[in-house]
Amino acid sequence: MKKIDYETVRETALALPNVEDGLSYGAPALKVNGKHLFVRWREDLDAVVMKTTFDEREELMAADPNVYFITDHYLNYEYVLVNLKTVSRETLTDMIRRSYTLALGKKK
Helix, strand or coil, rough: CCCCCCCHHHHHHCCCCCCCEEEECEEEEECCCCCCEEEEEHHHHHHHHHCCCHHHHHHHHHHHHCCCEHHHHCCCCCCEECCCCCHHHHHHHHHHHHHHHHHHHCCC
16 A cells, blocks of 8 residues: 555645646645645654544544644644544545545535
């Protein structure tokens, strides 16, 4: 089984419509239509930051704290960190799609 890394995240996300590589505070990121951030690489944590809602974030962290977490920086932002060492490929793909949808502002 191939290790999940940022390149895995990137390839999965770039398959979605209108996704482009970008930067967020100097780190590799993925954006929809060049402006809606939905994934940011946190190399120092071997994790990606993904768009979510406050309610979903709490549910995710409670359900699987080995995969989902936040740092103090993200307390007031609707983002969650996803640990690439512990997330499954299926879960990661679902999270990328969800983050993408939220970044576009669509309700699903």
